[in-house]
Amino acid sequence: MDLLNEIKTRGTMVDGAIQNLMPIGEPDELYRAMRYLFDAGGKRLRPAALILSTEAVGGNPQDVIPAATAVELVHNFTLIHDDIMDADNLRRGLPAVHVKWGISGAILAGDTLYSKSFHILSKTNADAERMVECLTLMSITCTEICEGQWTDISFEKRNDVSEAEYMEMVKKKTAILYAASCKMGAILGSGTPAQAQALWDFGRLTGVGFQIYDDVLDLVTPEDVLGKIRGSDLMEGKQTLIAIHARDSNVKLDVFGKRDAAREEIDDALKMLEDSGSIDYARTTAHNFVAEGKAKLSILPESKAKDILLALADYMIERKF
Numbered sequence: 001m002d003l004l005n006e007i008k009t010r011g012t013m014v015d016g017a018i019q020n021l022m023p024i025g026e027p028d029e030l031y032r033a034m035r036y037l038f039d040a041g042g043k044r045l046r047p048a049a050l051i052l053s054t055e056a057v058g059g060n061p062q063d064v065i066p067a068a069t070a071v072e073l074v075h076n077f078t079l080i081h082d083d084i085m086d087a088d089n090l091r092r093g094l095p096a097v098h099v100k101w102g103i104s105g106a107i108l109a110g111d112t113l114y115s116k117s118f119h120i121l122s123k124t125n126a127d128a129e130r131m132v133e134c135l136t137l138m139s140i141t142c143t144e145i146c147e148g149q150w151t152d153i154s155f156e157k158r159n160d161v162s163e164a165e166y167m168e169m170v171k172k173k174t175a176i177l178y179a180a181s182c183k184m185g186a187i188l189g190s191g192t193p194a195q196a197q198a199l200w201d202f203g204r205l206t207g208v209g210f211q212i213y214d215d216v217l218d219l220v221t222p223e224d225v226l227g228k229i230r231g232s233d234l235m236e237g238k239q240t241l242i243a244i245h246a247r248d249s250n251v252k253l254d255v256f257g258k259r260d261a262a263r264e265e266i267d268d269a270l271k272m273l274e275d276s277g278s279i280d281y282a283r284t285t286a287h288n289f290v291a292e293g294k295a296k297l298s299i300l301p302e303s304k305a306k307d308i309l310l311a312l313a314d315y316m317i318e319r320k321f
Contacts, residue, residue, distance in 0.1 A: 003311045010051045010061070010068070011044030017069040021120050033101045033109035034116075037076045040092040046177055047072045049312065050185040053199045055305035056297075059189020063125040067134065067188055070121035071181045073113045074138070078145055078177075080110035085153065086236055087259075090229065114142065126188050134184045141180040148173025155239035156257075163244055167208065174214075175207025198299045202309070205293030210316040212286040215240040216279055217321060219270055225321050231266035235259050241285060245278040286317045 018038055024031045047068035054064045082088070083096040084106055090096060098106035121138060124131065151169045155161045182203035186196035218233045219242070233240055237257030246253060255261045255269045273279050290313050300306045 001307065001311060003308065003315055006308050007044065007048045007312070010048040013051065013061070013065055014044055014047045014069050014072055017065045018072070021066060021069055021123065022073070022116060029101070029105070030108060030112060033097055033105055034076075034113050036097055036100065036109075037079060037091060038072070040094050042072075042076075042092065044072060045312070045316075046075050046181045049178060049203060049309070050181040052305045052309050052312070053182045053185025053191075054189035056199070056300050056303055056309060057186050057189040057191030057195050058301075059185075059191070064185060064188045066120050066123040066125075067184055068181075070117040070124075070138070071177065071184070073117035073120065074142060074145075075177060077110045077113040077117070078149075080106050080113070082149070085149070086232070088229070088232060124188060130187050130190075133187055137180050137184060137187075141176050144172040144176050148176070152238070156237045158239070159247070161239040161244060163241065166239060166241055166244055170208050170211045171204060174211040175204045178207030178210065179203035195299060198296045201296040202293045202313070205289050205296065206313045206316055209286040209289035209293065209313075212241050212282050212289065213317045213319075215242055216282050216286070217319075219273065219279065221321055230263075231255070231261070231269070234266065234269055235261050241282045242273060242278045245281045246273055246276055249276045249278065251276045251278065283317075290314065290317050 015038070018035070022031075022035065024035075050068045050071055051061045051064060055061050079091060080097045083091055084098045084103055088096060089099050096106075097109055101109065118135065118138065121135060122131065124134070126134070148169050148171070151165075152173055155165075155169070179200045180203070182199035183196050186199045191199070215233060215238075218240075219231055221230065229235075234243070234253065234255050235258055243253070243256065251272055253269050253272065255265045258265070270279075294310055294313050297306055297309060
């Protein structure tokens with residue numbers, strides 16, 4: 001199986017829908033700012049997960065393209081606002097939206113993506129009961145994403161964040177959108193409540209693994225591959241699982257919270273984190289979450305879509321960027 005091609009096939013369905021469901025409007029610069037990150041690329045993992053979940057319960061993938069598009073809009077809304085809050089100037093190897101259009105323009109672009117996501121979701125071919133369930137789920141998801149982001153920011157003022165607190169933050173900030181994508185796919189594909197719950201659990205658990213592994217990639221991936229400054233989490237003082245494990249192992253990182261750290265300082269910190277076992281601990285934890293998530297799919301009948309979902313889970317902790 002060529003997993004990336006399977007993801008691309010479903011991502012292309014969403015790319016085409018973005019052109020149709022979110023055409024350039026007025027003011028045109030607002031819409032250009034909104035579509036900027038779409039045009040810059042992206043893996044489309046969340047919409048692919050939604051479409052695959054629909055297929056896995058026997059639904060028609062064509063029916064859920066608006067829902068998959070809506071999920072990608074929400075994801076991009078969070079990226080735009082995250083870059084503002086984290087003062088990150090690069091995204092997908094290009095200047096961030098707030099760099100090109102200013103902070104006010106970026107906030108408006110993100111807000112409009114958020115509101116458009118509900119409008120586009122409502123265009124999905126589904127009965128009223130399933131549509132209301134999905135709209136409610138999307139609303140709850142967006143709220144929890146904001147709660148998770150707030151918690152993540154609050155962690156930067158503390159040096160006693162526990163692993164349990166970190167996990168709870170990640171479930172809200174990152175994992176819930178994967179969980180919601182999978183569950184909406186099952187709901188809209190007329191899956192059973194048990195199947196929808198299993199896909200929610202799959203998305204949540206693998207989403208946690210994705211974020212933990214993302215924290216690893218932030219440290220070990222070259223900038224030209226990563227598309228942003230390597231070690232930015234350390235420089236921003238992010239309380240990642242790696243940083244928490246290092247602190248609990250009495251590793252002193254002088255670069256932590258130092259936004260103007262030199263590359264040599266980041267390299268030195270990386271060696272300390274490798275020697276302390278903190279990076280390996282994060283990798284192992286990410287693998288454990290993904291394995292637990294994959295086990296949840298045992299409830300689904302055998303199908304190509306199920307196989308792709310299982311492969312997608314592995315990709316989350318094997319990818320290079």
